[in-house]
Amino acid sequence: MSSSASSAEQAERILAGLDENQACAAQVLSGPVRIIAGAGSGKTRTITRRIAYACASGAWNPDATLAVTYTNKAAAEMKLRLARMGVHDVHASTFHSAAYSQLRRAWRILSHFESPEIADPRDLALHAHAAMAHTLQLSDYTDSEVRDVLQELSWMKVNLLGYEDYERIVGSLGHELPLDLEPRQMLDVARAFETEKRRHNVIDFDDCLLLLAHLYENYEDLAEDFRQFMRHITIDEYQDVSPLQHLVLTRWLGKNRDICVVGDPAQTIYSYAGATSYYLLNFAEEFGPVSHDVQLNTDYRSSGNIVEYANAVLAGSPVASSAYITLTSPHDAGPRVHLAKFASDGEEMRGIASRILWHHARGTALRDVAILTRTRMRARDLARACREAGLAVNLRLDGENEVLRGAVSGSDGGVDVGAPSEEAGQDGAITISTIHAAKGLEWPLVFIPDCHEGNIPFSMEQMMTRSDEDEDIEEERRIFYVAVTRGIQQVYLCVAQYPFEGGRGVQRTVSRFVRQASNAVRRAHRGKS
Incomplete structure (x- = not known):
């Protein structure tokens, strides 16, 4: 059998x-291509097969192919999947890993020295603390306060806000600053933070992207050399791209x-x-004409009732028809999404443990x-x-200290805090996770506690009066989704009527997202009967 026939068979497999x-x-091999992929719709499978098909068929050179994933763990998984399909040498990494690799190469070429190291998150917190103490004349800050300031410093950079524009923007x-600082105080902290980093000859993840964008803009020959290894670019989780990452992408x-x-x-x-x-939403306007624009709306993960409820959560959004897709499920209906009510937080936690x-x-x-x-x-x-329940x-x-998407060394959007108990055995352990750290993961049985106003949507008092049209509320809807x-x-939604035993504390209201979705599902079922 000829090598061309063998390649063709491999591509078809x-x-x-x-x-x-x-x-x-997977078969549209020249861009621009946009894939809107709903939850559980097999997006990773699709783009991995697309890359493998393009390389196996000879349309792409693997060594000139870049796949940008959400985490280093996802990049390693993509490389493994490609290798199993006989495709090797594809560059798969996060934005920051790819950028830092290029920055180090460029630094050696241009200066004959090694580039500054990316600081450990703990060291960055120390540098931020020093900048705050020097600027604000106070050294008694909690880890949480330092983390909030670091997040604000990153927010400035990823949104490409120069110092001269920051106060106006x-x-x-109406952007709230940490520690109730004035914008000019925040800028003083930012300048002091940069001084601290220079003094220690370190940079952070955002600096890495900013410096690389600068190099591409000012050294065109070097940029063209790097682009030889990025002729075919795939960006996963494009809905989470920041303005800074988008700038780097345009330079690439x-x-x-x-x-x-x-x-x-x-x-x-x-x-x-x-x-x-x-x-993502304006991809066609930026890169058009688009070669292909496809939606993946079959959720292969969740049962029919979970998918129906998830659709109902989004249906309550004022932007649902223009921004979100409706999922379908090929699976049986399964148990309905259940709302469990408890008298107090303590009863809710004990009740969840008891149901597990x-x-x-x-x-x-337990691992499920x-x-x-x-x-x-x-x-x-x-x-x-x-754990008290055994x-x-x-x-x-x-x-705690990193901007999500930012880990060069390899975080998957979350960190494991505390190994599973010794008694886990082959049965594993239940996972307790923030929603943000759970993105991209799945479990047969899921409990979502504290489904009340003030938690879902999470809000301070001043946010409680905001309408559903407010973008902060819309983000909370997406988090719940x-x-x-x-x-x-099966999914259990849980809510406690009062914070404390005996009906003490402010009485709570079930989350608006739960009320809207549950009512919509009930109406739909009445209409079918």
Whole structure:
């Protein structure tokens, strides 16, 4: 058999098992291509097969192919999948890993020295603390306060806000600053922070992207050399791209338009870190004419009732028809999404643990169970309560000191805090995770606690009066949607009427998202009967 015939057979095997829309997306090998991929719709499978098919068929050179993934773990998984399909040498990495690799090469070429190292998050916190103490004349800051300042410093950079524009933009957006600082105080901290980093000869993730964009703009010959290894670019999770990352992408492309982006506007939940679905939604306007624009709307993960409920969550949005896609499920309906009400927070936590034990006694493995919380503090509280009930627990929290998407060394959007208990055995441990850290993951049985106003949507008092049209509220809707769509077979929504035992504390109201979605599902079922 000739090598060309063998390659053709390999290419056809790669497409086997894809549904019609997935196969269509995988066979359009020149960009621009946009794939809107709903939860559980097989987006990673589709883009991996697309890359493998293009390389196996000879349309692409693997060594000139770049796939940008959300995490280093996802990049490693993509390389493994490609290798199993006989495709090697594709460059798969996060934005920051790819950028830092290029920055180090460029630094050696231009200066004959090594580039500054990217500082460890703990060191960055120390540098930020020193900058705050020097500028604000106070040294007694909590880790949380330093983290909030670091997040603000990153927010400035990822949104490409120069010092001269910062005060005006903050005022026009009504953007709240950490520690109730004035914009000019924040700028003083920013300058002092940069001084601290220079003194220690380190940079952060955002600096890496800014410096690389500068090099591409000012050293065209060097930029063209680097572009030889990025003739075919695929960007996963494009709904989470920040203005800074988008700037780097445009520098990578130059005049090239062989780009494929994939994402879901309904899963944009990192706006606090600069993520925006604007570039995904406006892809055709920026890169058009588009070679192919496809939607993957079959959720192969979740049961029919979970998918129906998730659709109902989005249907309550004022932008649903223009921004979000409606999912379908090929699976049986399964149990309905259940709302469990409790008298107090303590009763809710004990009740969740008791229900998990009930499922476990009937054959559900603990590793197949997750509790997804809105905050880190609540995750820790629930971990304590579940361990007291005799459950082995694996606690996952979104990164304390890093901007999500930013880990060069390899975070998957969360960190494991505390290994599973020794008694876990082959049955594993339940996962307790913030919703943000759970994005991209799935479990047969999911509990979502604290489904009340003030937590979902999470809000301070001044935010409670905002309408559903407010973007902060819309982001909260998407966070809840991501939580619901992590479930495979069954989802429990939980809410406590009062914070404390005996009806003490302010009485709570069930989350507007739960009320809207539950009412919509009930109306739909009445209409069918």
